[in-house]
Amino acid sequence: MSNSIPQQFPGQRNEEHVMLMLRRHWFSFVPAVCQVIALNLLPIGVLAFFLYGIDWQPPTDGLWYVVGVLITALYYVVAWLAFYHSFVDYHLDVWVLTDERIVNIEQKGLFDRTISELNIAKVQDVTSEVHGKIQTLFDYGNVYIQTAAEQQRFAFLQVPHPEEVARLVVRANDAASKRESSYAAPAAKPTSAAPAAVK
Amino acid sequence: MAIPYYIFGIIYLLALVVAVLFFVFNLYHLRRFGFFDFTALLVTTITGCVLLIVNIFAIVFLYQVPWLESGQVFNSLPFDSLMDKL
Missing domain, CATH: 2.30.29.30 (Pleckstrin-homology domain (PH domain)/Phosphotyrosine-binding domain (PTB))
Incomplete structure (x- = not known):
């Protein structure tokens, strides 16, 4: 022994x-990395479009402000968990x-x-x-x-x-x-x- | 129609519990099947840090919210002004 x-x-x-x-x-994992980068940038792009594209200010208080912040936070959590799961799947093969x-x-x-x-x-x-x-x-x-x-x-x-x-x-x-x-x-x-x- | 703010907080916390469980399951699999090398540690750390930062930002943005009060659903709809702009 x-x-x-x-x-x-x-x-x-x-x-x-x-x-x-x-x-x-490692190149086979690049699509997952690109996906998480794109998902991270998407809300920023949407916000920039609202603010500078059409000059619309999202609510900064009230119920819809709370809903907006929580949905955005949950969106990022889900996006990164999906990325982590893809990594675990790749790493354990x-x-x-x-x-x-x-x-x-x-x-x-x-x-x-x-x-x-x-x-x-x-x-x-x-x-x-x-x-x-x-x-x-x-x-x-x-x-x-x-x-x-x-x-x-x-x-x-x-x-x-x-x-x-x-x-x-x-x-x-x-x-x-x-x-x-x-x-x-x-x-x-x-x-x-x-x-x-x-x- | 008014909805208490804390309802959304509770829904978010429930979703967060599910998210943490999912993260832990993935981490458990990495550890259990013996391939927890430097790369796995790095990706796990980065993911954990990002999840933490996201929630810290959420707390910062929502710190001043009066959770026990209620918010009006229809009186404060932001979509009317958005539709006008689009």
Whole structure:
């Protein structure tokens, strides 16, 4: 236990080495940032239009003043909470490549979470793709992993450096396959020594 | 028709409680699933500060309001003058 590796993701096994932990490229979060900036500026723009565009003074006392201030405050609260929720959703979508498996952790909303994992030795084919000017400029794209498992295709979506990720997956698969064949090989060899312990 | 100002305050406070719960749920998920790194801390801090500032501004703007009194709904409609301007 004292030699176990510090846990970097939920469900990490003892002695399992994390090779790569990926999230979607930061550029995929830019729309959410732009949205919150626009939502923050909108009431200011509307107020400026009222004051300077049509020369209309909003009420500064009375019931409608109270309603206006409270609605504006609530508007900003909702806008920023929506942004925070988008961030949590982005941040908790993670792909983990270890020396034993690939884990896909996908957060959908607050109370919906899907975790898929795949034995790295079962990988059959890896494809990386980068589409369009933006993805090429910022070097991010998709990596598809074809497997022999029940879920036949794993996808890493909008991840940075997809070609390097694909290379790492292939390398991890090679290493895992060699490890598995070296575990299997000694059992196949007959020996003249005392018989091996039977399970 | 007159409505007490505190009714709106109560509605706002209820909405704020829901907002705080939503914020806490999101924060709980970040902590629970083990990915509370520097970026998460930064975004959480910024969001928390903004929410606090928004409410401080609301308090500043509404500090002088006589909450126990009532405001007239129709006598003080600002929309007539707005419609004239538009």
